[in-house]
Amino acid sequence: MLLPDKAEILHLLADEENQDKLFARADKVRQQFVGDNVLLRGLIEFSNICRNNCCYCGIRKDNKRLKRYRMTPEQIVETAKRAVDMGFQTVVLQSGEDMWFNAQRLSAIISEIKKLNVVVTLSIGERSFAEYKAFREAGADRYLLRIETTDKDLYHRLDPGMSWQQRYECLLMIKELGYEVGSGMMVGLPGQSLESVADDLLFLKDLPVDMAGIGPFIPHPETPLAQEKGGTLSLALRTMAVMRLLLPKINIPATTAMEALDPQGRLLALQAGANVVMPNVNEGEFRRLYELYPGKPCLNETPTHCRSCIGLKIKAALGRNCV
Numbered sequence: 001m002l003l004p005d006k007a008e009i010l011h012l013l014a015d016e017e018n019q020d021k022l023f024a025r026a027d028k029v030r031q032q033f034v035g036d037n038v039l040l041r042g043l044i045e046f047s048n049i050c051r052n053n054c055c056y057c058g059i060r061k062d063n064k065r066l067k068r069y070r071m072t073p074e075q076i077v078e079t080a081k082r083a084v085d086m087g088f089q090t091v092v093l094q095s096g097e098d099m100w101f102n103a104q105r106l107s108a109i110i111s112e113i114k115k116l117n118v119v120v121t122l123s124i125g126e127r128s129f130a131e132y133k134a135f136r137e138a139g140a141d142r143y144l145l146r147i148e149t150t151d152k153d154l155y156h157r158l159d160p161g162m163s164w165q166q167r168y169e170c171l172l173m174i175k176e177l178g179y180e181v182g183s184g185m186m187v188g189l190p191g192q193s194l195e196s197v198a199d200d201l202l203f204l205k206d207l208p209v210d211m212a213g214i215g216p217f218i219p220h221p222e223t224p225l226a227q228e229k230g231g232t233l234s235l236a237l238r239t240m241a242v243m244r245l246l247l248p249k250i251n252i253p254a255t256t257a258m259e260a261l262d263p264q265g266r267l268l269a270l271q272a273g274a275n276v277v278m279p280n281v282n283e284g285e286f287r288r289l290y291e292l293y294p295g296k297p298c299l300n301e302t303p304t305h306c307r308s309c310i311g312l313k314i315k316a317a318l319g320r321n322c323v
């Protein structure tokens, strides 16, 4: 299969008129390389406390209007048990960069969850090599760390106090430690060019990643980017579809942010190259307080309802099974 080069990537990203052809092509590649099953991951958002101040993020440190929460280790393990009882074979532990969860505390949680015979994915941001190593030794299998953008100027403008190089090195450490590596990017950021999106895709291809999530930028009212124009679902879908062409075998989630822009967002993504869905398995208030962007779907559902609803929706609309 001939992979698109940068010129073709740019053309595909810009060509809204013919995007249905691109989606059909990505869907075919998805079917051929990863099959029809939709892989479910149970997402546990266990703390909305973060030491950083990313300008696009609703749980950034300076958002003083957000009620903060931190689940106890017992609550996290209990939630993982419920996820396993619901049939999830992978749990994703996600949080802001909450340093209360040091190597010792988080490793103990991971070890407990691994006793449930489940795959554990971490999505907790930038840590030291020693911490990544401790989590890996405790049994963590995969790590998600989105690079967000490879445009370093844009990154440093939008992620004050952070270093692009440091983030990149974190990805290399994760890879070196034998994690399956997930990364990804945001599209539609203020000041982001299509060329930069093409560079991001090529960066993910070269790393290479085992999983890549593409999220549209959605302005959050309590952030410095509140007044900016958001990214569009169609550009996010085209970006995701090109990702599928570049890395046919990886896992690509139909992201919740896509559903925030369109009630059918995840179904559309599953027809344009995606093969993973990550339903939230948190209960009640914790579901609502992890607000990275506004309009997050299913905030008032119970995890059990959410799990069965998404499975039924996918089966009815696409005839595909969730596993």
Ligand code: SF4
Binding pocket: 050, 051, 052, 053, 054, 057, 058, 059, 060, 061, 095, 096, 097, 125
């Ligand atoms: S994007 Fe991540 S690191 Fe940045 S403020 Fe939000 S949770 Fe923290």
